[in-house]
Amino acid sequence: MKHTLTPQRYLILLAVMLTASVGDTLLSHGMSQVGPVTLAHLGLLLTALHNPWVITGILCLLGFFASYLTALSWADLTFVLPSTAFGYVVVAFLAKYWQHETITFYRWVGILLIVCGVGFVANGPSLTMHESQHPTDEPTPEIATTGGHR
Amino acid sequence: MIFPTHIYAGPIETWATIITVAATAVAGDVLTAGAMRRIGDLDLIRSKSGLGGAIRAVTSSPMFLLGVLSMAASFFSLLFTLSNVELSLAAPASASLTFLGNAFAAKLFLKENVNRRRWMAALFVCAGVFLLAK
Secondary structure: OOOOOOHHHHHHHHHHHHHHHHHHHHHHHHHHHHOOOOHHHOOHHHHHOOOHHHHHHHHHHHHHHHHHHHHHOOOOHHHHHHHHHHHHHHHHHHHHHOOOOOOOHHHHHHHHHHHHHHHHHHOOOOOEEOOOOOOOOOOOOEEOOOOOOO | OOOOOOOOOOHHHHHHHHHHHHHHHHHHHHHHHHHHHHHOOHHHHHHHHHHHHHHHHHHOOHHHHHHHHHHHHHHHHHHHHHHHOOHHHHHHHHHHHHHHHHHHHHHHOOOOOOOHHHHHHHHHHHHHHHHHOO
16 A cells, blocks of 8 residues: 555645535534525625634635645645545535435435545555656655656 | 426526536636645745745745636636526536546646546546535
């Protein structure tokens, strides 16, 4: 089994997965308390900013963006994106056990496919090393056959 | 002939708006990823220049700002799409197309080594996201 990331970097990827899904769920919960926002009642958006669930949700999403950018600075986009998709799975479980929503058969199949997709990239190299680059802490870099500079 | 009341757009407009959402999202992701690759390892920058230095390095990159602009364009085009197309089609179709488009764009523009394992991941995630919205 080939590990190419340090435990600290796996934690960053975990933060990418969790902060997005938890943030979305918190926002959804907060907005359900605030009520529907229409063009005639745009002021409700300002009211929403006083809701603790909405505030926590926004903080989580800020954390998501920071950890997403950090991950992109040392891993390929095609490595990080499946990790972000795992957030959909977390959202589904949060919806089932916290919001008591029903998960249909199709959704369980979707969750299984996403887990398989994440599994495909999780054990592979996280970064394509071009000939001009030097690895930082990547013990088994993969040299791109396409090569070239951006 | 009776049309369902919840469908507002024809097939061409529907797919044009969905593709616009996906294309701007892919542009945002690729530009952001390209910018982060040029800036370098944020962990190293933060250890040398602190959190402020890392934030300055990111926000002063024109490529990053262009990426954020593309993400904003994607968000607003999604809003526009949702006002014309059913949510159950627009959301999973645009998300799935974004995953596939990102794999192509990462190989083409970022020169990432998108091997068979990553193609499989993109396809599985794409199908999974589509099923999640059903």
